[in-house]
Amino acid sequence: MKKYFKISLIVALVLVLSTRCSDDLPIDEDGLLITRRSECYVSSFELLGTDFQTVRTKAAAIDTTAQTINVEVAFGTDLKNLYPQFTLVTDAKLDPKITGKVDFSDLANPKQYTVISGNRKVRKTYTVYITVQP
Amino acid sequence: MTLKNIGFLVTIVGMLFVVLTGCEDDEYSLPQPKNEFQNDCIKRTIGPNLVGNRIEFAYAMALPPDLGALASAQVEASIPGAANTRFDNLAYYTAGNGADVGIEVASPSSTEGNFTNVTFTRDTFATTLRYYYVIPEEARGQSVSFTFSAKDSNGKTVKYDMGPYEISNMDMALDRAVNGTAMYISVADMAVYDAAQAATMPDKIDVVYLYRSIGGKNFNHALVAPAADPVYLPGVTLPAGVDNNTKIIETLNLRDQHLARLQYGVYVDEVDFRNLNLSTASNFAINLKAESGAWVETEDGKYRAYIYVNSVNANGSAVISMKRLTMF
Structure with missing residues (x-):
C-alpha cells in the first residue's frame, strides 16, 4: 500500500512539473502574449512636441479602410522632434517600435507603421500624413 | 514510556524553550550623553x-x-x-x-x-x-x-x-527683461540688447525674442535664431550681420530652482548640458509660456544654455533667466 502511495506521489509530481512548463500560452519574440484576436487597427493617434504637449490643431483623422492617418499640426511645430503615440486595438502591437523622438520633417515621404494583430497573423500598414497649419 | 515518546517529549520541551526565550525583551537603557564639548x-x-x-x-x-x-x-x-x-x-x-x-x-x-x-x-x-x-x-x-x-x-x-x-563651471543671469525693443539675446554675454547695440556686435547675438499675436496661430512669445526661416521672424528687420544659426529645443516644466526660484527642487547641472543631444534641434521655439524654457546651443558650439521664461506679459514682454555652460 505504502509503495503505491509513493509511486502515485511521484507520478503526480512529474505530471505537475511537466504540465506547468507546457507551452499552452504562446508568446512572441517581444515576450508578449499571442492571443486569438485578429482585429488590427489604430484607434487613436497623438503627436507630442519636445515639450511633451500636443502639436495637433484638431483630432487626427484615422481611416482604418484606407489605412491612413491624417493629422494637422500647429504652425511652428518642430517636425524633426516629435513623439508619436498610437493607441491600438486590444493585444495588437506596432512595428517599428517607437523608442523616442521621430523625424517627421520629410513630408514627401510620410512615415509608415504596421499594426500587427493579437494573433500575430494580420498586419496592416498605416501611413501618417502630416500637414502643417498654414 | 517508549523511547519514541521520550524523543517526542524532548522535542516539544525544546521548542517551548526556544519560543519562550526567543521572545524575551532586551533590557533598554537610556543612552548616556557624552559629558564633553x-x-x-x-x-x-x-x-x-x-x-x-x-x-x-x-x-x-x-x-x-x-x-x-x-x-x-x-x-x-x-x-x-x-x-x-x-x-x-x-x-x-x-x-x-x-x-x-x-x-x-x-x-x-x-x-x-x-x-x-x-x-x-x-x-x-x-x-x-x-x-x-x-x-x-x-x-x-x-x-x-x-x-x-x-x-x-x-x-x-x-x-x-x-x-x-x-564648484560648478556654469554661469547664471537672472531676470532679464525682454520686449519689442530689448529683443536681441546674447548667450556669450548673457545679456539682452536693442537693435542699435546688436548692430555693433552681430556675431554675439544668438537668439531673438519676439511676441506676435497672429490670428489663428499660436505664435505669442518666441525665441528664434536669427538664421531661422523668416516666417518665424514676422516683421523683424535684423540688424546687419546678425545671422547666427542657434540650435533651440523648446521644453516645458523644467523649472530650475536657481532660475525659477519656485518650490520645485530641480536643478540643471553641468552633466545635463554635456549629455544634451542637439543633433536634431531646430532653430526656433514659438508659443512659449511662463515657466517654460528652451535649450540653446550657440552656432560655434562654445556655449550651451538653458533659457527659462520666468513670466510673460500679454502686452509683448517677458522676463527670462539663463544658465550657461562654456563647452570649450
Missing part, C-alpha cells in the same frame, strides 16, 4: 554650487553647562570666500507660524582671508550658527572644503570637517 554640522543648500551663489551651513556646538560656556567659533575655507562670506551672529528658532526668529548670541563675524571668526557675547553653552560662504570666481571648477571649529571658555576646541564640494 561637542559639535556637528549640516549643509543647508542643495543643487550645483554656482559662482556668486552662496553655500549655507548650520554649525551646532554645545557643552554641558557645568563645564563652561561657548567662547568663539571659526571656519576655515580652503579658498577664501567672496565679499559677504560670514557667520550669522543670530541663533534661530522656529516660531509657531513657521518663521525663523533670530536671537543675537555673538558679535558680527569678521572674515579675513580663509578664516571667518565670531565671538560669543551671550553666556550660552549650546547654539547653532549659520555660515554663508559666497562662492568666489577663483573657486570656479575647483573643489572647496571647510573646517569648522569652536572654542569654549576653558580653551578647549572641537572641530568638524565639511566637503569637499565641487
